[in-house]
Amino acid sequence: xxxxxxxxxxxxxxxxxxxxxxxxxxxxxxxxxxxxxxxxxxxxxxxxxxxxxxxxxxxxxxxxxxxxxxxxxxxxxxxxxxxxxxxxxxxxxxxxxxxxxxxxxxxxxxxxxx
Amino acid sequence: xxxxxxxxxxxxxxxxxxxxxxxxxxxxxxxxxxxxxxxxxxxxxxxxxxxxxxxxxxxxxxxxxxxxxxxxxxxxxxxxxxxxxxxxxxxxxxxxxxxxxxxxxxxxxxxxxxx
Numbered sequence: 733x734x735x736x737x738x739x740x741x742x743x744x745x746x747x748x749x750x751x752x753x754x755x756x757x758x759x760x761x762x763x764x765x766x767x768x769x770x771x772x773x774x775x776x777x778x779x780x781x782x783x784x785x786x787x788x789x790x791x792x793x794x795x796x797x798x799x800x801x802x803x804x805x806x807x808x809x810x811x812x813x814x815x816x817x818x819x820x821x822x823x824x825x826x827x828x829x830x831x832x833x834x835x836x837x838x839x840x841x842x843x844x845x846x
Numbered sequence: 847x848x849x850x851x852x853x854x855x856x857x858x859x860x861x862x863x864x865x866x867x868x869x870x871x872x873x874x875x876x877x878x879x880x881x882x883x884x885x886x887x888x889x890x891x892x893x894x895x896x897x898x899x900x901x902x903x904x905x906x907x908x909x910x911x912x913x914x915x916x917x918x919x920x921x922x923x924x925x926x927x928x929x930x931x932x933x934x935x936x937x938x939x940x941x942x943x944x945x946x947x948x949x950x951x952x953x954x955x956x957x958x959x960x961x
Contacts, residue, residue, distance in 0.1 A: 768952075774954070775849075775850070775951075775952040775953055775955065776937070776939070776950075776952035777952070778949045781949070822889060834879070834891045834894075835891065836881070836889035836890070836891070839889075
């Protein structure tokens with residue numbers, strides 16, 4: 733069965749510095765992988781998705797993620813953090829070829845320091 | 847255009863009572879998903895509908911939970927004999943169809959508090 737682990741529950745970075753949110757997954761098939769963001773008091777929004785095309789995926793708001801099969805990782809990065817990036821980020825894995833279960837990581841709360 | 851809507855936004859109920867949570871998906875979206883977000887637990891997938899049928903109900907936590915969807919549109923999540931551990935935010939999402947690459951659009955959620 734698939735699973736996903738977000739390695740940090742909280743990450744703090746200074747404004748203007750790089751962001752790295754880590755995600756490792758486990759899957760017996762070729763998974764689809766997603767990053768969602770949830771701003772305070774708002775619904776979830778898709779940042780980016782990987783679906784077996786290019787391994788480097790570009791998303792909204794300057795975020796990127798790279799699918800590394802050898803490391804079973806799908807880390808989310810951004811070169812320069814902005815105050816508006818403060819939110820909770822969820823890494824998601826699904827195996828559509830096998831079943832339709834969707835597994836969310838427990839989330840990483842990103843804090844941006846002025 | 848209109849997004850996914852959920853009602854009520856907040857629900858406080860006494861232990862043992864039944865509750866119904868409603869989700870209105872985006873018009874034309876055939877897939878609909880229910881999730882639960884408990885404090886510190888991340889998101890938990892409960893059930894999804896393709897049209898009116900639910901191919902996978904195994905995410906429902908117990909037989910007190912049930913969901914239905916009628917007319918390929920509105921869905922209702924029912925929790926019978928609520929328990930305090932049912933307290934959570936219940937999120938609904940819809941997508942054009944199910945499958946590997948279709949984006950899910952999330953509603954604002956229903957915050958359920960069981961006292």
